[in-house]
Amino acid sequence: MNYNRLRWLFCICLALVLCAPAVSASTNAYHMEALGEFAATIAMDEIDFDYGDSDVVVLTDAGRVVVDGQTTEKVISGITKVSGLQNGDSTLFQINRADWKDLWFYFYNRDTGKGLYLVPKEGYFRLTDAAVESLPPENAFSTIEVVSGDIYQMLEDTNAGNKTQEVLGADAFSLLSLANAWAYGAPYDLMNAASLHNHFCPGVSSGYILAKYVEENMPLTDETSYVVVSCPTWCKEDIYNVLWDMTPGKGGVDTSAVFTNEDQTYLTEKYGIRPAGIFVLWNSQENSGKGIALGFRFDDSEWTGPSWGSKIYQTVDMVQNLNNPGDYVEVMEEFTVDADLLAELENPLNNPYEVVGMMD
Known part of the structure; x- marks a missing residue:
C-alpha cells in the first residue's frame, strides 16, 4: 500500500517537472505577443493610422534581441495581429542588433512625417499573465514619444530635428535613416540589406x-x-x-x-x-x-x-x-x-x- 502511494507521488512530481518548462515558455511567449499588441495599439492612436496602412512602417529589433533569456520573435506576431503591418507588405522590418541590446519600436507615418518611439519597461517582463491581461497598454512602456521624423521637415525646423535626435538618442541615425529611405522609395531588397547593416547610409x-x-x-x-x-x-x-x-x-x-x-x-x-x-x-x-x-x-x-x-x-x-x-x-x-x-x-x-x- 505504501509502495503504491509512493509510486503515485513520484508520477505526480515527475509530471509537474516535465510540464514546468512548457508553462514557463508559454508565459513568456504570451508576454511578448501582448507587448507587440500594446505597441501597435498605441501607435495606431498616436500617429493616426488604420489596419494595414501602406503609408506606415514599423522598425523594431524584436526577433533579434533577447530579454531575460527569452527570444522576442512573438512580439512581431502581436504587432501584425493588431496593426496589419507585416514584412510581406514592406511595412515591417526587423533591424539587426546584438542580442543583449534593448528592445524598442519605431512606427513611422510617411503621410504626416510623424514617428513614434517606444521602449518597454524592464518590470513588464516580470508581470504575471493576469497582470499583463489587465494592463493598460501605455503602462507597458517607459518611453512613448511622438517625434518629427521626415528629414526635410527636420531640416526646415532644426529645433524639431534636434528634439528628435534627443528623444531617439543612440538609435536616432539608425531609425531615421531607415525610415526615411523606406518613405522615399527604397526597394524591399535594399531595405532588407540595410536592416542587416542596422542603418541606412550612402x-x-x-x-x-x-x-x-x-x-x-x-x-x-x-x-x-x-x-x-x-x-x-x-x-x-x-x-x-x-x-x-x-x-x-x-x-x-x-x-x-x-x-x-x-x-x-x-x-x-x-x-x-x-x-x-x-x-x-x-x-x-x-x-x-x-x-x-x-x-x-x-x-x-x-x-x-x-x-x-x-x-x-x-x-x-x-x-x-x-x-x-x-x-x-x-x-x-x-x-x-x-x-x-x-x-x-x-x-x-x-x-x-x-x-x-x-x-x-
Missing part, C-alpha cells in the same frame, strides 16, 4: 548600386557566379551578403590585407574616381571569366546643415536616384580572367589592382 546605397550595375552589365548564367575582390572596404560589403548570399563563412567576397590609403589615393587621381572593387563573372566549367574594376563617385558637395542631417539627406537622394547608376559608377578597367589570375586576385597578400596592372 555606403550601403553604393553597394546596392554597384551590385545592380554588375547584374545588368554582367548577367549571370547557369554556369557562372560572381567573385568580388572588395577593396577598399566600406559599408557596401553588407549588400553582397544579402543580394548575392556571400558571407564570411561561405566566401565570395575577398579583400586585400596590403591595399593602403596611398594606393586608393593613387588610383583616384589616376582614374578620376574612387576605386570600389573588382568584380569577376566566373565560369567554373570553362575556368575563365570577365573582370571589371569599378569606381564609385559620391556626392562631395559641401554640407551646410546640421551634422545629424548629412548622411540621411544623402541617403534619401541616392535612394531616389537608384535608376541612374551612371551618375555614380564608372568602369575603370576591363580584363579577361583565367584560373591563375583569379587566384592572384583572391590572395589577400596581393594588391588586386597591381595584379591587373592598374598601379603602373
Whole structure:
C-alpha cells in the first residue's frame, strides 16, 4: 500500500517537472505577443493610422534581441495581429542588433512625417499573465514619444530635428535613416540589406548600386557566379551578403590585407574616381571569366546643415536616384580572367589592382 502511494507521488512530481518548462515558455511567449499588441495599439492612436496602412512602417529589433533569456520573435506576431503591418507588405522590418541590446519600436507615418518611439519597461517582463491581461497598454512602456521624423521637415525646423535626435538618442541615425529611405522609395531588397547593416547610409546605397550595375552589365548564367575582390572596404560589403548570399563563412567576397590609403589615393587621381572593387563573372566549367574594376563617385558637395542631417539627406537622394547608376559608377578597367589570375586576385597578400596592372 505504501509502495503504491509512493509510486503515485513520484508520477505526480515527475509530471509537474516535465510540464514546468512548457508553462514557463508559454508565459513568456504570451508576454511578448501582448507587448507587440500594446505597441501597435498605441501607435495606431498616436500617429493616426488604420489596419494595414501602406503609408506606415514599423522598425523594431524584436526577433533579434533577447530579454531575460527569452527570444522576442512573438512580439512581431502581436504587432501584425493588431496593426496589419507585416514584412510581406514592406511595412515591417526587423533591424539587426546584438542580442543583449534593448528592445524598442519605431512606427513611422510617411503621410504626416510623424514617428513614434517606444521602449518597454524592464518590470513588464516580470508581470504575471493576469497582470499583463489587465494592463493598460501605455503602462507597458517607459518611453512613448511622438517625434518629427521626415528629414526635410527636420531640416526646415532644426529645433524639431534636434528634439528628435534627443528623444531617439543612440538609435536616432539608425531609425531615421531607415525610415526615411523606406518613405522615399527604397526597394524591399535594399531595405532588407540595410536592416542587416542596422542603418541606412550612402555606403550601403553604393553597394546596392554597384551590385545592380554588375547584374545588368554582367548577367549571370547557369554556369557562372560572381567573385568580388572588395577593396577598399566600406559599408557596401553588407549588400553582397544579402543580394548575392556571400558571407564570411561561405566566401565570395575577398579583400586585400596590403591595399593602403596611398594606393586608393593613387588610383583616384589616376582614374578620376574612387576605386570600389573588382568584380569577376566566373565560369567554373570553362575556368575563365570577365573582370571589371569599378569606381564609385559620391556626392562631395559641401554640407551646410546640421551634422545629424548629412548622411540621411544623402541617403534619401541616392535612394531616389537608384535608376541612374551612371551618375555614380564608372568602369575603370576591363580584363579577361583565367584560373591563375583569379587566384592572384583572391590572395589577400596581393594588391588586386597591381595584379591587373592598374598601379603602373
